[in-house]
Amino acid sequence: MRKSFMLVALAALLVLAGAVSAQDQVTLEVWTGSSSDVENQFKETQIAAFEEANPNIDVNLLIAPDYGTQIQAALASGDYPDVFTVGQFDVPSYVDSGVLMPAGDAIEAPEDIYPGLLQAFTVDGEVYAVPKDFSTLALFYNKDLFDAAGVEYPTADWTWQDMYAAAEAIAGLGQEGVTGFSAAADINRWLAFFYGNGGVIANEDGSSGVNSEAGVAALDFYSSFVRDGIGALPSDIGGAGWNGEAFGKGLAGMTIEGNWAIGYLQEQFPDVNWGVTEIPGSEAGMNGSLTFTEGWAVGANTEHPEEAWALVNFLTGTEGAASVAEAGFGVMPARASSGEAWLATRGEEFQPFVSAADYAVAPVFPLGFGDFNTSFGEATTDVLAGNQTAQDALDAVAEVWNEIQAEQ
Numbered sequence: 001m002r003k004s005f006m007l008v009a010l011a012a013l014l015v016l017a018g019a020v021s022a023q024d025q026v027t028l029e030v031w032t033g034s035s036s037d038v039e040n041q042f043k044e045t046q047i048a049a050f051e052e053a054n055p056n057i058d059v060n061l062l063i064a065p066d067y068g069t070q071i072q073a074a075l076a077s078g079d080y081p082d083v084f085t086v087g088q089f090d091v092p093s094y095v096d097s098g099v100l101m102p103a104g105d106a107i108e109a110p111e112d113i114y115p116g117l118l119q120a121f122t123v124d125g126e127v128y129a130v131p132k133d134f135s136t137l138a139l140f141y142n143k144d145l146f147d148a149a150g151v152e153y154p155t156a157d158w159t160w161q162d163m164y165a166a167a168e169a170i171a172g173l174g175q176e177g178v179t180g181f182s183a184a185a186d187i188n189r190w191l192a193f194f195y196g197n198g199g200v201i202a203n204e205d206g207s208s209g210v211n212s213e214a215g216v217a218a219l220d221f222y223s224s225f226v227r228d229g230i231g232a233l234p235s236d237i238g239g240a241g242w243n244g245e246a247f248g249k250g251l252a253g254m255t256i257e258g259n260w261a262i263g264y265l266q267e268q269f270p271d272v273n274w275g276v277t278e279i280p281g282s283e284a285g286m287n288g289s290l291t292f293t294e295g296w297a298v299g300a301n302t303e304h305p306e307e308a309w310a311l312v313n314f315l316t317g318t319e320g321a322a323s324v325a326e327a328g329f330g331v332m333p334a335r336a337s338s339g340e341a342w343l344a345t346r347g348e349e350f351q352p353f354v355s356a357a358d359y360a361v362a363p364v365f366p367l368g369f370g371d372f373n374t375s376f377g378e379a380t381t382d383v384l385a386g387n388q389t390a391q392d393a394l395d396a397v398a399e400v401w402n403e404i405q406a407e408q
Contacts, residue, residue: 026307027058029081031074033067038329046323050314057307075099082302083311086129087294088120092367094297100128101298106309108317112335117293120362129295130316131334133324135258136356137192137289139163139280140265143273145170145178145253154254156287156352158280160193160221163254164230170253171230181231182243182252183222185384187376188290188363189243189256190222192279195361196288201401208401210376211394214284219390223383233384248272258292259353262346263330278352289356290363293334332357368404375400 030047034040040063047061062081064070074080075097086094094100107130110118117131141154149169154162167180183189191199197218200209209215225231231252240246243255248269256279265272281287296315298308314320321333325341332342332353339354365373379393 024056025058026056026304027060028083028302028304028308028311029060029062030083030311031062031064031067031071031081032085034063034065036329038327042323042327042329046315046320050311053314054307054310057311059311078301080299080301082299082304082308084297084299085132085294086121086297088292088362088364091121091128091364092123095123095126095128096367099300101300101302101305101308102126102128103130103298103309106313108313109335112318112321112337114291114334114336114357114360116291116357116360116362117295117334120291120293120364121295121297129297130312131293131295132316132320133331134291134293134334134357135260135331136291136353136360137189137256137258138276138278138352138356139254140247140257140261140274140276141166141254142247142250142252143275144250145173148175149173149253153275154277154280156278156355158277160280160282163280164221164224167225167230167253168228177238177251178253179230179232179237179251180253181225182234182237182240182246182255183225183231183384184234184243184256185381187380188292190219190380191361191363192256192288192290193218193222193282194288195290196279196284196286197282198284198286201365202405206405208398208405210401211391211398216390216394218282219380219383219394223390226384227386247274259332259350260330262350276350276352278355287356287359289360291357291360293362368408369401372397372401372404 032043043063047059051057051059071084080099107127113131117134118127121127121129139154143153146153151166151169171180194215197214199212199215199218203209226233234240234243234246237246237251238249240249243257244261244264246252247255248265250272265274278287279289296312298305298312302308318335318337321335321338322341324333325338326345328345343351343354375397379397382388383390383393
């Protein structure tokens with residue numbers, strides 16, 4: 001319907017103008033990173049559809065395997081594309097550099113986009129990119145190990161205590177190499193429990209909130225699996241490189257990962273009998289998850305802002321989101337209206353990933369807090385290694401935040 005409408009509108013303009021002159025033709029430079037062959041082909045198909053619907057706009061599309069290096073060099077030189085993809089973690093620095101054009105009121109139906117995703121691209125109240133797709137975290141569980149341990153499968157009503165008891169039962173099976181929970185020493189995993197326990201990175205007065213009672217309890221709970229011997233780091237589970245591999249080998253009863261692991265498990269470990277549910281809730285009565293997203297942005301230096309935003313809306317609008325859902329290459333569409341379509345393509349059993357979108361938080365920290373991010377990661381590693389308590393580690397992290405805040 002959208003495509004037909006756009007063609008009719010263009011036809012009407014041609015009648016009024018008589019013909020499209022050479023100077024009316026616009027060329028947009030568009031860059032993005034390479035991913036799977038299926039997703040790369042999808043991007044090319046989207047661009048071809050846009051050009052067909054907009055014959056006065058030509059798009060030079062670059063899908064770069066070394067995108068990060070190329071876009072950084074282009075941005076540094078000042079000669080960068082009209083439209084390009086931006087990851088959530090790059091937004092603060094890009095906004096500070098002045099290379100992104102604020103969206104203003106250019107975004108199509110912003111109320112349909114999950115609020116947490118728009119927030120990931122928002123700085124000082126301005127949105128600088130439109131999310132094209134995203135992932136959330138959920139709890140993966142091995143059905144065969146649960147059956148062997150006589151534990152009922154997890155549900156969305158599970159609490160932290162239920163999760164701990166299940167890990168304890170699975171570890172207690174005594175199967176060689178098998179543990180209850182694969183726990184990566186990664187802030188982008190355990191922060192799901194942090195936010196689910198009501199933790200905040202910064203208090204209202206700007207001081208650090210990471211070492212609050214809620215924050216310490218979350219890290220203490222997450223690390224307790226390793227500390228108590230009923231879970232382990234993935235590297236200690238058959239030498240796995242990440243949670244997905246440890247789980248796929250059938251050596252972990254549970255783990256926390258994103259929907260990117262669906263295809264990996266189906267392709268690499270097709271015989272594993274597994275399921276997913278939302279990450280168990282805390283005693284505070286809340287569930288937590290993290291969201292990871294990438295968006296399409298318009299370069300601040302573009303000479304064709306109207307056409308550039310038209311392309312962004314074509315790629316990320318209601319129809320663009322629906323096409324992401326129907327393509328089914330893993331990531332979820334950023335619009336709530338396409339959630340059911342993604343499930344119809346991917347499988348209704350993956351509802352927990354969609355449900356998590358309503359409360360998931362993007363773990364993005366402000367510009368200038370790089371030392372805080374580094375110390376946060378190091379503290380997580382130390383606690384999981386048993387070198388520090390959660391309280392001591394997060395007290396030190398909070399001190400780094402407060403020192404940076406005082407200098408702002």
